[in-house]
Amino acid sequence: MATPKNVLGGPLKVCCLNPRTGFYRTGKCETGPQDLGSHTVCARVTEEFLTFSKAVGNDLSTPRPEYDFPGLQPGDGWCVCAARWKQAFDAGYAPPVDLEATHERALEVVPLSQLLSLAVTSPQ
Secondary structure (H helix, E strand, C coil): CCCCEECCCCECCCCCECCECCCCCCCCCCCCCCCCCCEEEEEECCHHHHHHHHHCCCCCCCCEHHHCECCCCCCCEEEEEHHHHHHHHHHCCCCCEEHHHCEHHHHHCCCHHHHHHCEECCCC
């Protein structure tokens, strides 16, 4: 199996381990056939994005203990669906992205120029 790559062509880095993110909850925005939503954009969520996401039907801020989901706070890293990030971008609410932790498959939905416009450095 090939090593996952990020949108810059390098190895896919960890997005967030606390809370543990990713479709497979590995901390990386890895994807595969089961990931129909393409959870490939490593976002640093903001209050504005969380409010927007909730308003369009995906509440990421409310804890869901039955799914071992703590609820997100502004500043948390999270692998968001590429289409949701693009929708937020088009509406003016997209959060910053970590390009090194954003899977190359995100480029099927989001132009690199849009990701670059909101790029942040990976936390050390």
